[in-house]
Amino acid sequence: MHINSFEGGIPPSLGNCQNLLVLTLYNNNLTGNIPQKLMELSTLSIGLDLSDNYLTGSLPSKVGDLVHLTLLNVSNNKLSGEIPSTLSSCTSLEGLFLDDNKFEGTIPQSLKDLKGLEELDISSNNLSEQIPEVIGKLGALKYLNLWYNDFEGELPKAGIFSNVKGASVLGNHRLCGGIPQLHLPTCPKNKHHSSRGLLSPKVVIPISCALAFIIALSCFFGARSMLKKSRGGLVTSRSYKDWKLGVSYSQLVESTNGFSVDNLIGSGSFSSVYKGVIPSDGTVVAVKVLNLQQQGASKSFNDECKALRSVRHRNLVKIITACSSIDNHGTDFKSLVFEFMPNGNLDSWLHPRDEEQSPSKRLNFMQRLNIAIDVASALDYLHNHCETSIVHCDLKPSNVLLDEDMVARVGDFGLARFLMEASNDPSLNQTMSSQLKGSVGYIPLEYGMGGQVSILGDVYSYEILLLEMFTRKTPINDLFIEGLSIYKFAAMALHDHVMDVVDPSLLLNLEADGGVNDDRYESTVLPRRNNHGVVKAKKVKECLLAVM
Template sequence: MAVQSDMVHYFRDYFKKRITEDPLSVMSLWNHSTHFCSWVGITCHRATQRVLILDLQDKQLVGSIPHSIGNLTRLIEISLGINKFHGEIPQELGRLRTLESLNLSFNSLGGKLPTNMSHCTQLRFLDLLSNKIIGSIPRQLSSWLSLTVLQLGKNNLSGTIPGWIGNFSSLRSLRLGGNNFQGSIPNELGHITTLELFIVGHNNFFLHFLTNCTSLRYLSLSFNRFGGEIPRSIANLSTQLQTLYLGGNLLHGSLPNGIGNLINLADLVMTDNYLAGVVPEEIGKLKKMQRLVLSANKFSGPIPSSLGNMTSLIELYMDGNSFEGSIPPSLGNCQNLLKLLLNNNNLTGIIPKKLMELSTLSGRLDLSGNYLTGSLPSEVGDLVHLTVLNVSNNKLSGEIPSTIGRCTSLGGLYLDDNKFEGTIPQSLKDLKGLEELDISSNNLSGQIPEFIGKLGALQYLNLSHNDFEGELPKEGIFSNVNGVSVLGNHRLCGGIPELHQPTCPKNKHHSSRGLLSPKVVIPISCALAFIIALSCFFGARSMLKKSRDGLVTSRSYKDWKLGVSYSQLVESTNGFSVDNLIGSGSFGSVFKGVIPSDGTVVAVKVLNLQQQGASKSFNDECKALRSVRHRNLVKIITACSSIDNHGRDFKSLVFEFMPNGSLDSWLHPRDEEQSPSKRLNFMQRLNIAIDVASVLDYLHNHCETSIVHCDLKPSNVLLDEDMVAHVGDFGLARFLLEASTDHSLSQTMSSQLKGSVGYIPPEYGMGGQVSILGDVYSYGILLLEMFTGKTPTDDMFIEGLSIYKFAAMALPDHVMDVVDPSLLLDLEADGSVNDDRYERTALPRRNNRRVVKAKKVEECLFAVMQIGLSCCAVSPRERMLLNMVVGKMSAIRDSYLKVQEG
């Protein structure tokens, strides 16, 4: 016992010397006053007090691993992943003869794989993903016959894949992608009948298939420069196969008929090859298919009508081929489809009306670059969730259907290079989120409607080569010479000088040109009148209060709604005491206040007027909150614009107090002791996510003028006593109408990003204008943060890794690997997921009901992650809008409740 204690303290001393950064002060807790079995990250055997587990995963540690770790000879598990360890993996790990699990992933460890680890013959789980390990896989490591998981991906390993890995008869997961391996995949790997996941993408192989791996569920062979044809033996792959990636190779020939045998295939990617010939009708047998990607090949012949049998299909990419014939109406049967790309083929005929029945389409419908004829069906207006519609470069004719104005989620509309005629429909004024509109090279005529200049989100407008006439507007997009094109319209005049249009004849001058319509003027006038009245009211009160502040008595909550003085705020917050400080932000601090007369607790936001932009933030927040009503908004009680005791300007907002604080404090508790009590369960997270999506949907789509929050993050989501979420801090909020008419906005956007680092959409960083899709991006990041427990600025996100990629890499089969550990603890406690140790040690699962329940919960988590990824897509036009998010998240919640009830 004494020897064990000495060994542990010896290890501790050397370990602490090797740690150069410890922001969470973990090592300070490893001291003599506490028994080592109680140290953070240490688990001991109860009887022998031997150290069994060293778990310091995700502790933000920087340093190297000491050789003395080999002294802890009874260790069965080491988990140091997601830190910043560097240097080499110690050879002394070979002394740990009982070691079963070693996780050093997502560090910066270099050097070669230590050959001495051949003595760790009990090793079952090895994860060295995302390090800098070099050299080949040593022959000595062939002794790891008990391995079930081997993950060496994303390193700098070279040489060939050893054939002796085929002797690892219990191996379930083999990840070798992202290295520099060469040669062929050894046939011996086909002996591993237990293999479920095999990733060797981004290497330099040639192709042989693993037809004996009857348990294979995930196979990635992408970007290996494979040549030759896809062998017919693909039909003999495991019927359990769910994912097959062959993209980015040099494959040619046709797609074998036997592909239909892979009946459980859900994700098939063959993009960027040289595959040709006809896609066989039997592909329709793959009824569980969710994503089919055949882009950028040389396929020809008709699009199989049997694709309509794939009723689970979510994404279909067949662009960049030579498909011929008409679009099969049967695609309308794919009622779960979110994205459909058939562009750049040789398709002919009309656009089937049945295609417009795909009301689920929320991503992109791209039919451009074909030879389609006829009109654009009026039923296009049923695609209310669609974000991008592209039918450019076809032979479509007739008028642009007015029903397209019902597609209020559109961010991109491309109708160019067709034969459309008539005028621009007035209904397009309802496309408030439209960012790009291209109707060039058609036969359109008439005047250019004024409403186009009022589409606040519009960044690109191409009207060239039509027959428009009359005076060009000058506002909105028409004031941006780099964002608009009107070439080839010889009857246009006026506009900004940079467009070089002829001057309009004086007798044709329209005095109303450029003025706002009454529908716009009246709300703006009312808003201005309200702000002026509010300022006058507070100003008058301030003058009175300066003379009698000492005589003002405390008043009730009801009275506070009519206004409050500086001295009353001082009294309620105990002189703005640090003890009452709730939080602080860019423009000020928030204090807890108590109304003395009735004990009502309030939150008092005091603006730091020395900070540039604080006064504007005060006005903007007043303006935003005065005109909105929603159960998930933080309710404002009153405001104070006065002078403090030193004669300086003072501005403050008073809100209802939220007793459970911010979402940030629950996701990332600062106090280790509070962590267990501050733990959100799955249902709470779902409810909060739905609350936030609901209020954003209200702000974007149900206010008289759309409002963009611009600073959505966990610290601005507050929780009441019932854990209902309320969104607050509208200091950066923008009205879309204001964004389009305030020319100073576009100038400030390029120099000062709107929002908080990690949550700012990428287009804002490139000078893009504020839009509702910016809020959608922030929501997507927030959703991923809620369910992974990672902030978007986590130290692990370096060298191209982001919270988006962190989650995306885990889908579809490894979602549980990125779920917030505190959430997993709760799910394990109520039997909603299986403990990973049952998988690793091959112990029997407890019962079938629990397995089914765990599977359903995993499906719910997968669906949530998918929504998060869709919302924070890099391209704004591919983001899922909040009205659709509310529906999908509510469906997930209903599904989870059924699981719990079942």
């Protein structure tokens, strides 16, 4: 029952379904606590996925009764309290995802009993104190994400912690030690501690042998995990999940075929977008590479990405992850990875470059109206319902993406903040500041005169977007000269000449449905056919008048 619009709480009566093997409710609008009765479904073995909802309260301690469960995912909710130590009873667990919640306290030492655990994500919570060394002793563990918590003290080096690609500790600023590749600060030395005993051959040789055995065992279980993923089923989505943990420059190169021209979807002043394919499961993503050559502040960039990843709305393009690294030329490399939108952007539908495709890419009246409502919903969320209001700064058709169902998703929200944080060059910041206030034709006049960006500027851009959608004329059309603008063009047509300025292809669609109730069109362009068509066309005309 995932990816719907279910609201309210999870019915406890689901606990009566005594033969359930798998239950997926992710990506809905569910609220309230996780019912204790759900934890009594001892038959659950394939998976329990409640992620991407608005669930609150704690993770019930009775979760330990799910002894046959292979996958537990409650990420991206508002769960709080401590991670229950009873999870240690779920000895069949291979994947445990608790990220993006409000869990507090420490990582339970009892997790050492999850011998078959291959993936553990507890990132973006409020966990603290020292990371238990027992986590490094989980021989099957292949991926560990501890991003953005408040862990402190020395980071273990054994097991998964010896693999820089397998373990991520970004955003825990009080950690020290660990392997050199993680670039953590050196831990303070204990003056009363002598290292001679630790460095003796009698200690070093056994530890080295044990470490080699753990690494070999990890490789074995990793290979077994990859084999399971290739067999399909619920587990195949984990490769996509892995990318949410973080992605490297080399992985992006592989997924985009070396950022080849054939994979280029579009480009702008500050970025280029490539179509990418996650090699392990074929999931298609969009990779936006920021065109900045300056040495940037990687931490700020990742912090901004973390903040925007928590912004969720059905009409916003979802940010999967970010990459802040160094490319093959030693230059700072920064990119964002988004969901791929198969129907491209609104601009390509309003102004198709290939005239031969024009009829097939013609939007009808209801499609345009729905897109307009979708964009308005996205802006309302960014402006009024985020923890901190987000100003888009560059709303235009090319930043409105369309998914497989032609639902509009607004993209590039917050990109201005990304780009400003990515550069530490004051002169460049000043130039970017003026350019990032929007695109010519869509920005309000006060921006051009040095005014501060605001949600009102986005509203103005939305007005221009509306006019362009229904007239199919860009605000920089050659028609608009000598003081004439798309705004004045539409205003002059009110109220009696609206049908003169709308996109002619809309009239063709109305002709197929029975004509337009307008004397000037009845005898020339679109003759009246029946009363139903006239009534419908009259309502369409009233709606167009309201839009203008």
